[in-house]
Amino acid sequence: MKLNIGTVFSGIGAFEQALEKMNLAYNVVFACDNDKYVKQSYxxxxxxxxxxxxxxxxxxxxxxxxxxxxxxxxxxxxxxxFQLLNAKDYGGSRLVFLGIF
Structure with a gap:
């Protein structure tokens, strides 16, 4: 089975790297980051x-x-x-969401 994944604030792909280390097949549906060097690396x-x-x-x-x-x-x-959480200790609100297959 191949996982379909989407990440925001993707960075250089730590989540993707973890999947590879666990030998889990995946397909990147989308990814996002605002750093051009991160994008090049990704x-x-x-x-x-x-x-x-x-x-x-x-x-x-x-x-x-x-x-x-x-x-x-x-x-x-x-x-x-999904749920919007009050994360005042971390500088504002945070959105947390979970996908269950």
Missing amino acids: FANYDISEENWYNDIIQLNKGETWKIILEKFKSTNYNIK
Whole structure:
């Protein structure tokens, strides 16, 4: 079985690297980070197309960010649950969501 994954604030792909270390097959549905050097590294290490990479999650598609994230995750056939948490100790709100296949 191959996992379909999508990540935001993807960095250089720590989550993807963990999957590889566990010998789990996966397909990158989308990834996002705003650092151009991170993007270069990510593209060098993982199979992803330009259309599935997002540079700025905050301004993605003129405020349609959350809708696009949900659509992408739902395309993986996961049941999506989400909640906005008060993370005042960490500088503001945080969105946490979980996909269950």
